[in-house]
Amino acid sequence: MKIKIVDKKEVPALIDRLIERYRVFAPVDAGKYARLMEVASGSEACLELQNPKLSSKEILFPQTEIILRIKKGEEGLETEEPSENDKDWVLFGVHPCDAKGLVLTDKFFASGDYKDKPYMDKRGKTSIVGLACNHPRATCFCASVGGSPFGKEGIDILLVDLGEEYLIEILTERGERMIEGVHGLRDASDDDMARAEKMSEEAEKALQTDLPIEGLSERLEGMFEDPLWDKVHLKCVGCGVCSYLCPTCWCFDIIDEETSTGVERIRLWDTCQFTQFTLQGSGFNPRPSGKERMRQRTMHKFCYFPKEYGVLACTGCGRCVRECPVNQDIRETIKEIMSV
Amino acid sequence: MVSISNPYKPNIAALRKITTENDVNDIKTFEVVFEDPDLARSFRYTPGQFGMISYFGAGECPIGIASSPTDEGFLEFTIKKVGTVTTALHNCSEGDRIGIRGPYGNGWPIEAMEGRNVVLVGGGFAFTTLRSLAKYILHDDNRGRFGDLTVIYGARNPGELIYKYDLEDWEQRDDINLIVTVDKGDSGWTGKEGYIPTILKEAAPSSKNAIAAICGPPIMIRFSIPVMTELGFSPSDILLSLEMRMKCGIGKCGRCNVGSKFVCLDGPVFTHEELQGLPKEY
Ligand SMILES: Cc1cc2nc3c(=O)[nH]c(=O)nc-3n(C[C@H](O)[C@H](O)[C@H](O)COP(=O)(O)OP(=O)(O)OC[C@H]3O[C@@H](n4cnc5c(N)ncnc54)[C@H](O)[C@@H]3O)c2cc1C
Ligand code: SF4
Ligand code: SF4
Ligand code: FES
Numbered sequence: 053m054k055i056k057i058v059d060k061k062e063v064p065a066l067i068d069r070l071i072e073r074y075r076v077f078a079p080v081d082a083g084k085y086a087r088l089m090e091v092a093s094g095s096e097a098c099l100e101l102q103n104p105k106l107s108s109k110e111i112l113f114p115q116t117e118i119i120l121r122i123k124k125g126e127e128g129l130e131t132e133e134p135s136e137n138d139k140d141w142v143l144f145g146v147h148p149c150d151a152k153g154l155v156l157t158d159k160f161f162a163s164g165d166y167k168d169k170p171y172m173d174k175r176g177k178t179s180i181v182g183l184a185c186n187h188p189r190a191t192c193f194c195a196s197v198g199g200s201p202f203g204k205e206g207i208d209i210l211l212v213d214l215g216e217e218y219l220i221e222i223l224t225e226r227g228e229r230m231i232e233g234v235h236g237l238r239d240a241s242d243d244d245m246a247r248a249e250k251m252s253e254e255a256e257k258a259l260q261t262d263l264p265i266e267g268l269s270e271r272l273e274g275m276f277e278d279p280l281w282d283k284v285h286l287k288c289v290g291c292g293v294c295s296y297l298c299p300t301c302w303c304f305d306i307i308d309e310e311t312s313t314g315v316e317r318i319r320l321w322d323t324c325q326f327t328q329f330t331l332q333g334s335g336f337n338p339r340p341s342g343k344e345r346m347r348q349r350t351m352h353k354f355c356y357f358p359k360e361y362g363v364l365a366c367t368g369c370g371r372c373v374r375e376c377p378v379n380q381d382i383r384e385t386i387k388e389i390m391s392v
Numbered sequence: 393m394v395s396i397s398n399p400y401k402p403n404i405a406a407l408r409k410i411t412t413e414n415d416v417n418d419i420k421t422f423e424v425v426f427e428d429p430d431l432a433r434s435f436r437y438t439p440g441q442f443g444m445i446s447y448f449g450a451g452e453c454p455i456g457i458a459s460s461p462t463d464e465g466f467l468e469f470t471i472k473k474v475g476t477v478t479t480a481l482h483n484c485s486e487g488d489r490i491g492i493r494g495p496y497g498n499g500w501p502i503e504a505m506e507g508r509n510v511v512l513v514g515g516g517f518a519f520t521t522l523r524s525l526a527k528y529i530l531h532d533d534n535r536g537r538f539g540d541l542t543v544i545y546g547a548r549n550p551g552e553l554i555y556k557y558d559l560e561d562w563e564q565r566d567d568i569n570l571i572v573t574v575d576k577g578d579s580g581w582t583g584k585e586g587y588i589p590t591i592l593k594e595a596a597p598s599s600k601n602a603i604a605a606i607c608g609p610p611i612m613i614r615f616s617i618p619v620m621t622e623l624g625f626s627p628s629d630i631l632l633s634l635e636m637r638m639k640c641g642i643g644k645c646g647r648c649n650v651g652s653k654f655v656c657l658d659g660p661v662f663t664h665e666e667l668q669g670l671p672k673e674y
Contacts, residue, residue: 119398119400120398120400120401120402122448122491124448128404128427128489129404129448129489129491130404131401131402131404131491133398133401160644161644163643164642164643164657165642166399166642166643166644167396167399168399168644169396169397169398169399169400170398170400172396276651276671302644302646303645303646303647304639304640304644304645304646305639305645306400306451306452306639306640306645307451308446308448308449308450308451308452310449314448315448315449317400317448319400322639322645322646322647324646324647329637329647330636330637330647331637332635332636332637333453333472333474333475333478333635333637334474334609334635336610338636338650338673338674339673344673348649351651352646352649355652356649356651356652359652360652
């Protein structure tokens, strides 16, 4: 493993070197919050902002994407897949919780006999430059769900903000390839590494860690009919924001849109928090109220997914806690479940 | 990078024949043929599986395969008009082109049925994949591998009975015990009258070395299961096919799950025993 140092003022140039070889997506200042977007120059990237409003999900599994074009021609119908034979991609400045979100997404979309090609194609050519999280927020709880603000899961190169410079930890072969030919790096000293270590400890300390989570999945298995579900959803207005912002909510809808030459088949985010999500042709709805829908979202993350993949489907990024219009707090739900 | 095939890409097929099934004219059977002749020859499926049917411009929806694997070179789908896609399909003419993905789902457990007496209970237009199974069992190549075949099928009234041509054909055969009933007959009706659970009780098919498959509206299923139980069918010998809203058919869009099972992948066919172990959310 190689550890380097780069001065902060050299970072735009470093990104520019990457842009020569990759399409680079980095956090940019979108007004009140940061957003991960493709950058044309290193100077657009803004690493000092808090974790983007939307996770890296929006790049690899965008809110809307064309998955098929159908041409209505003289000789009938022809289907055509959109192909992106462009450069490889780099997601730059991804927080460890969101990198973990991608690892969980990989498990799901790559599982079973049917691989999700639209996601896998993009994911397969994407490298991740992570950014360790020095200042976890009050809503963050990654450490309670198996993550860490300095976590390395799913990351090819990890940056640690040391104030005037970044420590650069090259973690994978992909990381090596990315950094090839980038100038202005020097070897990290023992002192640099000690400083990074100290920041990691401080970040861990700043995090909430009292969330009881031991045995949560097993406990939920027997709780489908528990009266708890009658209460926990009551203030939820079903807006779906929690799912849209969540790095581990992947439900989608598929719709057709007519164009002048044919049809575009589009997939778009959907959520189990919407009434119509499970409404059947007969008019029957197996999840008719907020109770069933909140139960489904909670069960998916903390019971069904762990049962299948051995890991909780929540990264503790805190987005659903921060952005819910009625202050629904998934940590409170967990506490209630654990105290039944 | 390993190249994977796109599971969302449908195959183009032509509507060769469209048959209106009921008096109300909201149920039609579509006979379809894949445009690619190799695919038309090689397409294999099990009764009880389904396809995702596209009308391009309107969208896609899951429809059980109503033909039997013994029907070579074409597929049939029997579709009730209820919403966007099904209406677009109903507005089609013979020769029009649609898209098909599949086959998906597990289908009826043929191997578990072999060597046993088979009881099929269907109500309304949900009879489609049972019809596929009945045709499969009745085919000369397969008939010997199954015991007695009992088919109990009902609809609201005589005009709503689908597959009348098959029913007439089956009436003539002596290797199938066919019981057809309607909730309410009309002046020309000479057959049975009564709800499925009642008729089922009356017919009392033996549970000895038997396995049963039930398809129909939820209320019919709810009242039929106690009758089957009374007749001695164990929960593992009662098969049901679930209908959930589906978009992908391949376990990815996240909307058809019952507990940790995806109905599109792990189902749509479950034994009553399996369902007893799942949350009541279907
Ligand atoms: C495994 C499986 C097998 C199936 N097999 C068959 C089969 O063999 N034959 C068959 O006919 N069906 C079958 N179905 C059911 C079929 O898939 C549905 O009827 C079909 O998806 C309806 O699609 P649609 O686009 O026509 O309806 P949609 O437009 O999706 O409408 C669905 C429902 O929503 C309601 N709705 C639509 N728009 C609105 C709105 N704006 N506001 C409020 N409500 C609205 C409609 O009234 C309808 O009740 C099967 C389903 C499954 C899961
Ligand atoms: S963000 Fe809050 S109100 Fe909106 S669906 Fe989620 S829990 Fe309910
Ligand atoms: S459930 Fe909430 S905290 Fe957990 S990953 Fe999703 S948005 Fe983040
Ligand atoms: S239909 Fe998409 S997950 Fe089953």
